Amino acid sequence: MRWTSDTRGKAAGGVLAALLGAGIPALVGAALHGHAGEPYRETRLYFGTQRTDGRPPVAKGEFMRFLDREITPDFPEGLTLRDGYGQWRDGDGTIVREASYEVVLLYPEKEAAARGSRVERIRRAYEEQFRQDSVGRSDDELEADF
Incomplete structure (x- = not known):
């Protein structure tokens, strides 16, 4: 069995996790609770x-x-x-x-x-x-x- 490491996959997974964990909820929250006046x-x-x-x-x-x-x-x-x-x-x-x-x-x-x-x-x-x-x-x- 041979294990390989793909740094691009890990980096993309990390970015996705960061967006899901912090970025997207913040954007959705701002859109749902933005003040129009x-x-x-x-x-x-x-x-x-x-x-x-x-x-x-x-x-x-x-x-x-x-x-x-x-x-x-x-x-x-x-x-x-x-x-x-x-x-x-x-x-x-x-x-x-x-x-x-x-x-x-x-x-x-x-x-x-x-x-x-x-x-x-x-x-x-x-x-x-x-x-x-x-x-x-x-x-x-x-x-x-x-």
Whole structure:
């Protein structure tokens, strides 16, 4: 039996071990935990357009007036509006499909309590004005920089 030594293999193995042991976890950690800015809250609101009173769906112009009157004054620094299509199951078990609007709001996390009450006021106003069963809401914490 003959033993040989390959210094290139040992060197490559040593480099690989060093990367696995220290380098790669550090890079992955930096990528996963990098700071993109300040703590922010992202709130998404989902506005359906079908009315419960049988009237025609909420038209784009009607929604834009609602946006200008009810949402923009509380979030003047900006927002994102997306046209959508949604579906949900009503109380009778019927699947309701409808055009919808998604509004994305970003605001500093430290303002979350005050802004949250504004969001709730907006939801109630839309439900009342356009005869909606509900306006969907989701919140997420993130980091943002502008």
